[in-house]
Amino acid sequence: MTNPTNFWAVVPAAGVGKRMQADRPKQYLPLGGKTVLEQTLLRLLQSGVFTAVAVAIAQDDPYWPGLELDGHEQIIVAPGGKERADSVLSALRVLADNAQEQDWVLVHDAARPCLTRMDINLLIENLQDDPIGGILAAASHDTLKSVDSTGITGTLDRNHIWRALTPQMFRFGLLKTALETFTGNPAITDESSALELMGFRPKIVEGRPDNIKITRPEDLALAEFFWGRQ
Ligand code: C5P
Secondary structure: OOOOOOOEEEEOOOOOOOOOOOOOOHOOOOEOOOOHHHHHHHHHOOOOOOOEEEEEEOOOOOOOOOOOOOOOOEEEEEEEOOOHHHHHHHHHHOOOOOOOOOOOOEEOOOOOOOHHHHHHHHHHHHHHHOOEEEEEEEEEOOOEEEEEEEEEEEEEOOOOOEEEEEEEEEHHHHHHHHHHHHOOOOOOHHHHHHHHHHHOOOEEEEEEOOOOOOOOHHHHHHHHHHHHOO
């Protein structure tokens, strides 16, 4: 039987990226002759998986208009919000005219341009029969400590600790309801946390460690290295 559900992608790209200390938001820094955001969007478009890609852009963003992908037939622009979760919800609302409750949506950070087709396929293969969804994640190889102002208070059991990556893949209707339910809640730092707060147990799928998020100045050189090797 063929799978009747559509796949949609959402890319929150409305952050300012203060930790980069750059003259522009990190998604507009140069990578491989284009911007980081364009390289990320191209990875999603070239996978051939998605009906459309909704990208959340800040309302006063002077960098997006004029980029080659502005106006691309498979890209839909949504107004960015105050926090990441607001930007994602804004993009889901723009897609809601055409998306069905049971469709899949993959949310992927603009600042992760090294996403491979292999990881997109792995996520989909592992989750497409699941009622909820899940996320790409990486095991932690370092010993992890909990700390307060007095010093180290404990050592975490790293068998139970994973680093959340993106894409995060969820049923469209469920994710939209979860983000609407917890709008403004500072604990919602990714899509999975909204589903977790609703009582669901999203799955994890081990992703490639080179799917890094550009956060600090040194990350751009690392992304260039991985991106060039792929
Ligand atoms: O700042 P951080 O790296 O956690 O942001 C993750 C992603 O969320 C980035 O792609 C950023 O552009 C996006 N974002 C957004 N709207 C906000 C804040 C962040 O789309 N208000």
